[in-house]
Amino acid sequence: MAFICATGKHRRPSRTKRTTARAASVAALTTTGVIGTLAAPALAAEPAAEQTGLIPVVTLGDSVxxxxxxxxxxxxxxxxxxARKKAEEVARKKAAEKAEKEREARKAEERAARAAAERERLNRYVTPISGSYISTGYKAGGAVWSSGSHTGVDFHAASGTAVHAVGSGTVVEAGWGGSYGNNIVIRMNDGTYTQYGHLSSLAxxxxxTVTPGQQxxxxxxxxxxxxxxxxxxxxxxxxxGSDIDPVAYLRSHGVNV
Incomplete structure (x- = not known):
């Protein structure tokens, strides 16, 4: 038994009809050139700048x-x-360090020179009376000496003339010495001893401790x-009684007597 569907305005076209109609429409548009006219602009047209913001981005891109x-x-x-300032600072520090080292070296040299000069000063010998001469020599004989001979030398000097230590040493006796009167005995730095007799006063x-030339x-x-x-x-x-030749002693220490 066959069924026949009645047509009506509310009946949806079949797939075959829809496909055929779409193909016919496309063919018609192709024949009239509408697709060529409309499609190209639709594909080539760029969105408005206001919508995409591309133009501002490009402009800002150049500025950025x-x-x-x-x-x-x-x-x-x-x-x-x-880098320049750092190099200058490094150079300045190196120059300052170099200058400081040079100053320290100069100071060390000056200290060494002063020390050497002080050692030389302390090791030198002088005459006990400046500008004087020997009036009585060593081992001179006579009744005036209890030992029978002179145990030292006499330097000509008026009373009150300054008497100097002949070298560096330490005082081991200062006061009355019998026949020597007021006398001073000094132990010299080289281990020998010197005596100064008949003094009017002691200083x-x-x-x-005394130094060369000290009064x-x-x-x-x-x-x-x-x-x-x-x-x-x-x-x-x-x-x-432990006396030695005082002239030879002084001369051995560079004193011209």
Missing amino acids: AEQIDAQADAQKQAAEEA VSVGQ IGLSGATGNVTGAHLHFEARTSAEY
């Missing part, structure tokens, strides 16, 4: 690139300036004497 370049140049210059005391007293006529002068002895010890 310039700014980036400028910033890069500024950063490069800043880096170069920082040092036991235990005091230790004044000449006089105390003790067993016939007149003012300085009795000077060189000894191997502080005791009487």
Whole structure:
């Protein structure tokens, strides 16, 4: 039994009819050129700038690139300036360090020179009476000496003449010495001893250190004497009887007597 569907305005066209109609429409448009006219602009047209913002992006892109370049140049210059300043600072520090080392070296040299000069000064010897001469020599004989001979030398000097230590040493005796009157005995730095007799006054005391040329007293006529002068002895010890030739002693230390 066959069924026949009645047509009506509400009946949907079949797939076959829809396909056939679409193909016919396309063919018609192709024949009239509408597709060619409408399709090309539709495909080629660009969206409006207001919708995409491409034109502002491109314009800003050029400005940003310039700014980036400028910033890069500024950063490069800043880096170069920082490197220059750092190099200058390093050079300044090196120069300062070099100058400081040179100053320290000069100071060390000056200290060494002063120390050498001080050692030379302390190691030198002088005459006990400036500008004087020997009036009585060593081992001179006579009844005036209890030992029978002179145990030292006499330097001509008026009473009150300055008497000097002949070298560096330490005072081991300062006071009355019997026939020597007021006398001073000094232990010299080389281990020998020197004696200064018949003094009118003393300027040092036991235990005091003395330096070459330092005034230790004044000449006089105390003790067993016939007149003012300085009795000077060189000894191997502080005791009487250990005397050695005082002229040879002074000359061995560079003193011209």
